[in-house]
Amino acid sequence: MxxxxxxxxxxxxxxxxxxxxxxxxxxxxxxxxxxxxxxxxxxxxxxxxxxxxxxxxxxxxxxxxxxxxxxxxxxxxxxxxxxxxxxxxxxxxxxxxxxxxxxxxxxxxxxxxxxxxxxxxxxxxxxxxxxxxxxxxxxxxxxxxxxxxxxxxxxxxxxxxxxxxxxxxxxxxxxxxELKIRDLQLTEQSSIAINASPTSSDMAIQFLNNMIETHKDYHFIPQHLDEFHLMFAGGPDISSDTTGYPTSIEHKFYQEGRVKYFTNMPSWYDFVKEIDFSIGSRLHGNVIPTIVGTPNISFVQDARMRELAAYHGLTHITMDELKNARSIEDVLNKVDLKSAEKxxxxxxxxxxxxxxxxxxxxxxxxxxxxxxxxxxxxxxxxxFPQSPCPITTLDSKKMLARIQVSTNLLEERQDFKLRYHVNRVKSQLAHLKTSSAQEQAELKKHIETHKEVNKKIETELIKTESRLQLSIAENRKINTKIKHYKGTLNRKSVKATLKIADALASLKNKVARG
The missing domain is CATH 3.40.50 (Rossmann fold)
Known part of the structure; x- marks a missing residue:
């Protein structure tokens, strides 16, 4: 296997x-x-x-x-x-x-x-x-x-x-x-899923907040873990620079109990299948409706969503297009809800x-x-477990129980994180110790190898030096012979010159007598 x-x-x-x-x-x-x-x-x-x-x-x-x-x-x-x-x-x-x-x-x-x-x-x-x-x-x-x-x-x-x-x-x-996306007949009674992230544009959040004023049967589906903590335990608040984004349980989405957070895919698939329409700026918040056949529109505002929307033909609009849209009907007139099928x-x-x-x-x-x-x-x-209810929808008894559970879990979570980091550091130290021992062994081996190489080089140097000394001695002998030959040649050259001079002088005397 x-x-x-x-x-x-x-x-x-x-x-x-x-x-x-x-x-x-x-x-x-x-x-x-x-x-x-x-x-x-x-x-x-x-x-x-x-x-x-x-x-x-x-x-x-x-x-x-x-x-x-x-x-x-x-x-x-x-x-x-x-x-x-x-x-x-x-x-x-x-x-x-x-x-x-x-x-x-x-x-x-x-x-x-x-x-x-x-x-x-x-x-x-x-x-x-x-x-x-x-x-x-x-x-x-x-x-x-x-x-x-x-x-x-x-x-x-x-x-x-x-x-x-x-x-x-x-x-x-x-x-x-194959993808098969259902036809859409959007009315004020239609159920809709909206999605966004803390980094969504102000324009996107404003559009979604305006839309749910008309379409009351909505559910907000966040994806960040800290938003799950917010929904489940009531806090801590999350950070966002986007105006109107739900950063605390005081926001309308939480107060009305309209938040869903899924901890497994089968429950997420089942929920979105029953929704009439999905819209927002989360990639997988709209991919999931796409693959189960629910009509949807994505707001594309970065390269990540842009390249995926283009490749998969995901139904989407850009921020520039959203800027000129006054209503969901304006947006629907700009898009093909079944483009991903093609x-x-x-x-x-x-x-x-x-x-x-x-x-x-x-x-x-x-x-x-x-x-x-x-x-x-x-x-x-x-x-599979469904999305838990937001803490804001619980009665006082269940809310206190949820807070108690969350508090105990939070303490356990901190202990878990501490143990995790301690074990990780121990593991890293053990690895460094092992690596250090291995490096020392490799270094020792490397040194021994170099010693052998150096020894061979030293032997070759001695041999070379010996050959060099022999060459120097030979050169000296050759130089001595050269000097000897030069001296001999010089003496012979002088004698030959004197003989020639004597011969010429003798010839000159004979000519003069004649």
């Missing part, structure tokens, strides 16, 4: 209550991460495959354990190419370099402004380059979320369709090759080609049009 490790905080079959999530983050701070992770599990889950979650740990010291226990490491990522993820990216780079098994990155993207200045570069360029190189040593290609990220990697020196391929976000492929087959086939290129076994090998999956049967047999 093949053993696969997936970067995720939980498996789709794990059952965690609200109290469990309050105690320990299993979503990576954003429960939108559950969406694309669920898709990876569903696509790879087979009876002959054992799949585990890595707990979202990027600890390089776990490399030995991973090598011993797994045959493959699958790493789905979101917008990991960003400044506040640099250290984690470095950790993954070191971890991947130490691994001896294949490592497949099934999606990663760049976080940047709507119009990113790629030519200017980013503070994390070197970290991204090192990460990509490490992954390519363990796999054939990296999957990136969109063309903006592809252009970024090209600028860093990598080759498109060789080193990386645009595959979009795997969450869009959760249920297969590119799904092409994108899905490209995604499977990417998996095949990297040698990943998946449930669509024999039939790309497959509708069901082995994971579906397991999930259907589980009674």
């Amino acid at each position: 093949k053993r696969v490790l997936i970067r995720s905080g939980m498996r789709p079959t794990d059952i965690y209550t609200a109290e469990d999530i309050y105690l320990k983050d299993r979503t990576g701070f954003n429960n939108g991460n559950l969406a694309y992770q669920y898709s990876i599990y569903r696509t790879l889950w087979n009876e002959d495959v054992e799949i585990d979650a890595d707990g979202l740990s990027s600890n390089p010291n776990l490399a030995e354990s991973i090598n011993e226990n797994y045959d493959l490491y699958v790493v789905p990522l979101a917008d990991a190419f960003r400044d506040d993820f640099r250290q984690t990216l470095r950790n993954y780079t070191e971890l991947i370099r130490r691994l001896k098994i294949p490592v497949i990155v099934t999606g990663v993207g760049l976080r940047a402004n709507y119009e990113p200045q790629l030519e200017e570069g980013f503070s994390f360029d070197e970290d991204v380059t090192n990460f990509v190189k490490a992954v390519l040593e363990k796999s054939a290609q990296i999957g990136v979320r969109g063309q903006i990220t592809a252009d970024y990697l090209k600028k860093l020196g990598f080759n498109e369709d060789v080193d990386y391929r645009v595959i979009g976000c795997p969450s869009l492929y959760t249920f297969g090759r 590119v799904q087959t092409r994108n899905f086939d490209n995604y499977l080609d990417f998996l095949d290129t990297n040698g990943l076994e998946h449930i669509y090998k024999a039939n790309r049009n497959r509708k069901t999956a082995p994971l579906d049967t397991l999930v259907q047999a589980i009674d």
Whole structure:
């Protein structure tokens, strides 16, 4: 049986209550991460495959354990190419370099402004380059979320369709090759889901707040973990510079009990299937409605959403377009609610080609049009927790009980964090100690090797010096002979000159007498 490790905080079959999530983050701070992770599990889950979650740990010291226990490491990522993820990216780079098994990155993207200045570069360029190189040593290609990220990697020196391929976000492929979005007949009685983040624009929040004045049957679906803490325990308040964003339980969304926070995907899917319409500025807040057939519109305000909306044909409007919209009817007149259907087959086939290129076994090998999956049967047999009620909707007795539970869990959570950091430091120190011992052994070996080399060099030098001394002695002998020959030649030359002079003088006398 093949053993696969997936970067995720939980498996789709794990059952965690609200109290469990309050105690320990299993979503990576954003429960939108559950969406694309669920898709990876569903696509790879087979009876002959054992799949585990890595707990979202990027600890390089776990490399030995991973090598011993797994045959493959699958790493789905979101917008990991960003400044506040640099250290984690470095950790993954070191971890991947130490691994001896294949490592497949099934999606990663760049976080940047709507119009990113790629030519200017980013503070994390070197970290991204090192990460990509490490992954390519363990796999054939990296999957990136969109063309903006592809252009970024090209600028860093990598080759498109060789080193990386645009595959979009795997969450869009959760249920297969086809999307079917329902027709929309929006009325004031329609149920709507609204979504946003603390960094959404003022304009987006104002539009949503205005919309729910008319459409009273609404639910706000946040995704950040601190918003779950706010809903579950009543605080602490969250930070946001956006005017009108719900930062405390005093906000209308909480006071009216209209907040939903999902700790598992099956419950999220089931809830959104029953909603008539979804709108807002959260990517997966609208991807999830898309894949279950609920009409939706995304507000696109950064490069991350822009490239994914473009690749997947997600129904969306830009901030400039929203600025000129006075009502939801104006927005609906600008968009095609079924645009994602038109590119799904092409994108899905490209995604499977990417998996095949990297040698990943998946449930669509024999039939790309497959509708069901082995994971579906397991999930259907589980009674998953629904979104907990906001604390603002509880009666006084239940509210006090919730506060008591939250207080105890908060203390336990702090203890857990402390133990985690202590254990991490111990692990790092143990690794440093081991590394130091290894380095000393390598250094000793290196020194011994150099000693041998130096000894050979010294022997050669002695031989060379000896040969040099012989050469000097030979040169001296030759110089002595040369001097001797020169002296002999000089004497002979003088004698020959004198003889010639005598002969000439004798000849001159004879001529004179004659």
